[in-house]
Amino acid sequence: MSAWSARPRAVHAAAAASSSSASSARTLRERKEAVLREKKEWDAIIVGSGMGGLTTAAKMVAKGAEVLVLEKYVVPGGSAAYYEREGCTFDVGSSMMFGFGEEGTTNLLTRALDSVGKSMETIPDPAQIHYHLPASQAHEDGLKVVVHRNYREFVEELAAKFPHEREGIEAFYGDCWTVFNALNSLDLKSLEEPLYLLGEFFRNPVGCLQLAWFLPQNAGDIARKHIKDEELLSFIDMECYCWSTVKAQMTPMINAGMVFCDRHYGGINYPKGGVGRIPLVMAEGIEENGGRVVCAANVSKILTERTGEDGRPRAVGVTLADGEEIRAKAVISNATRWDTFKRLVREEDVPRSEVEFFERYKKSPSFVTAHIVVDSSVIQDSCYCHNIVLEDWDKIEDCCGTLFVSIPTILDPSLAPDGQHIVHAFTPDYIDGWSGLGADEYKRKKEEVVAEMIRRLEKAFLPGLADAVIFKEVGTPRTHMKFLNRNDGTYGPIPSKRPLGLLGMPFNRTDVDSLYCVGDSTFPGQGVNAVAFSGFACAHRALADLGLEPRNEVLDKGMQSLFGFFRSLV
Numbered sequence: 001m002s003a004w005s006a007r008p009r010a011v012h013a014a015a016a017a018s019s020s021s022a023s024s025a026r027t028l029r030e031r032k033e034a035v036l037r038e039k040k041e042w043d044a045i046i047v048g049s050g051m052g053g054l055t056t057a058a059k060m061v062a063k064g065a066e067v068l069v070l071e072k073y074v075v076p077g078g079s080a081a082y083y084e085r086e087g088c089t090f091d092v093g094s095s096m097m098f099g100f101g102e103e104g105t106t107n108l109l110t111r112a113l114d115s116v117g118k119s120m121e122t123i124p125d126p127a128q129i130h131y132h133l134p135a136s137q138a139h140e141d142g143l144k145v146v147v148h149r150n151y152r153e154f155v156e157e158l159a160a161k162f163p164h165e166r167e168g169i170e171a172f173y174g175d176c177w178t179v180f181n182a183l184n185s186l187d188l189k190s191l192e193e194p195l196y197l198l199g200e201f202f203r204n205p206v207g208c209l210q211l212a213w214f215l216p217q218n219a220g221d222i223a224r225k226h227i228k229d230e231e232l233l234s235f236i237d238m239e240c241y242c243w244s245t246v247k248a249q250m251t252p253m254i255n256a257g258m259v260f261c262d263r264h265y266g267g268i269n270y271p272k273g274g275v276g277r278i279p280l281v282m283a284e285g286i287e288e289n290g291g292r293v294v295c296a297a298n299v300s301k302i303l304t305e306r307t308g309e310d311g312r313p314r315a316v317g318v319t320l321a322d323g324e325e326i327r328a329k330a331v332i333s334n335a336t337r338w339d340t341f342k343r344l345v346r347e348e349d350v351p352r353s354e355v356e357f358f359e360r361y362k363k364s365p366s367f368v369t370a371h372i373v374v375d376s377s378v379i380q381d382s383c384y385c386h387n388i389v390l391e392d393w394d395k396i397e398d399c400c401g402t403l404f405v406s407i408p409t410i411l412d413p414s415l416a417p418d419g420q421h422i423v424h425a426f427t428p429d430y431i432d433g434w435s436g437l438g439a440d441e442y443k444r445k446k447e448e449v450v451a452e453m454i455r456r457l458e459k460a461f462l463p464g465l466a467d468a469v470i471f472k473e474v475g476t477p478r479t480h481m482k483f484l485n486r487n488d489g490t491y492g493p494i495p496s497k498r499p500l501g502l503l504g505m506p507f508n509r510t511d512v513d514s515l516y517c518v519g520d521s522t523f524p525g526q527g528v529n530a531v532a533f534s535g536f537a538c539a540h541r542a543l544a545d546l547g548l549e550p551r552n553e554v555l556d557k558g559m560q561s562l563f564g565f566f567r568s569l570v
């Protein structure tokens with residue numbers, strides 16, 4: 001049995017005082033000590049076991065690299081992890097899973113698992129989202145749209161609500177398909193690796209040119225080219241906001257193409273047993289292929305040295321919070337960029353390019369989340385798993401404006417005891433409003449926020465919810481910061497001003513030699529399948545630099561300068 005199938009059940013910090021969690025902590029400590037004794041130097045150390053870090057590890061061990069993943073929390077997965085309470089398994093964050101399709105190249109979770117000899121049973125979701133949006137003259141009871149798994153069904157439903165915009169709807173989503181089909185025909189790897197890029201260009205010149213055309217464009221510009229109706233444009237804003245946390249004008253077209261089409265192509269599929277099973281199964285595969293995933297290992301510094309003739313800093317390993325130093329040829333940070341370059345890397349080693357990143361991008365808000373266990377009678381048979389509620393278009397981006405709701409037990413009843421459902425509701429909020437509160441005030445504010453969520457849900461589509469509540473637990477931006485180890489609990493970077501599509505988003509290499517970043521602070525951004533993409537790319541780039549994939553140094557240098565030039569334009 002591997003370390004991962006034998007894992008102690010997840011412990012949540014609130015249970016840390018119990019004796020069972022004390023023995024779990026001891027088991028984790030002993031395992032960490034045993035693994036650290038295994039090698040003097042690793043090919044790569046990955047700081048963090050979010051889906052970005054784990055995908056990188058999976059792709060690297062599959063090519064024979066010796067990889068150590070160090071995770072601060074007690075289970076792997078970060079925002080895609082789980083916790084257990086009251087007989088229920090809760091997804092801590094994500095539950096709408098892209099990337100589990102069977103065909104094409106954008107099914108990155110299927111492919112990452114496959115690279116370490118693993119697969120997972122998933123449950124197909126008949127729809128991505130059921131939107132419950134503001135009322136208007138045309139839609140007096142509110143704009144209700146289901147994004148069906150079947151693309152034609154979705155387009156017909158939307159066109160029935162906006163018959164005068166049928167052509168615009170077809171044209172906008174048609175452009176998204178152009179982007180998606182191009183992406184889905186490429187072998188998705190590192191855009192920083194010129195030999196690979198040249199190979200893909202000669203194999204599929206049309207697809208590559210199409211992507212190059214859309215790379216600097218935003219979804220809002222394309223939508224406005226085809227659509228005039230302001231309510232429909234607001235709908236497209238929501239379509240973008242619900243995963244990018246910015247409206248269409250700020251959302252890169254490449255990301256929109258991926259999300260708006262893969263939901264119909266590969267579909268949304270829920271992993272049996274909960275989202276937290278994905279990192280567990282992936283970690284098991286990594287270990288079976290010779291890698292190591294160690295939890296309760298808090299990296300406090302990325303070690304750098306300046307030994308080369310050029311005097312540039314080079315990452316050579318990490319220091320753990322208990323003072324232990326571990327050496328590696330490459331260090332890959334899955335922490336956010338703010339955590340990496342404002343905490344883990346020494347201030348004097350922070351490159352100019354990272355200072356510029358902090359000018360181009362800011363932290364998106366965090367979330368207030370409520371895990372509510374309810375009597376199943378309150379969830380009607382017509383309910384979909386994923387829902388979005390908004391009552392006023394002007395509040396789409398406000399704190400506590402858009403309300404996201406997932407009811408994963410609709411797809412997998414095994415997550416809760418018989419006769420119960422899990423309602424996971426969350427809404428954006430900043431840490432500022434939660435800092436400096438005394439214990440009573442903090443508790444009271446949490447109660448107020450969850451009561452307001454329940455009131456909105458009752459009105460939107462869950463009448464009788466308040467009386468059906470069996471158990472509830474509220475997380476705040478403080479909770480996200482503490483347990484997900486994300487600066488201010490942020491969901492990820494969002495552009496400070498209108499971006500040139502994806503051109504400003506950094507790839508995986510950094511200007512500190514041998515230091516890479518992976519996850520939602522890198523191209524193409526937030527979302528589990530998106531960070532898996534960054535994991536594929538990061539693994540490819542790091543493997544090439546380690547000599548485990550082909551590379552050409554001269555072309556590499558030229559490519560780096562070209563990207564630097566583009567970013568200076570942005």
Ligand SMILES: Cc1cc2nc3c(=O)[nH]c(=O)nc-3n(C[C@H](O)[C@H](O)[C@H](O)COP(=O)(O)OP(=O)(O)OC[C@H]3O[C@@H](n4cnc5c(N)ncnc54)[C@H](O)[C@@H]3O)c2cc1C
Binds near residue numbers: 052095299525527
């Ligand atoms: C409430 C919520 C709902 C979401 N819903 C969805 C959804 O439905 N679908 C979807 O696709 N996406 C969703 N997302 C987004 C998605 O979960 C994230 O974009 C993605 O999981 C981020 O992965 P990552 O690898 O970049 O980082 P993370 O998941 O943040 O993982 C980083 C890991 O690094 C560890 N770490 C950080 N610093 C250190 C250190 N110094 N030492 C050791 N370890 C460290 C952290 O503990 C963490 O485990 C949601 C996110 C949230 C918060």
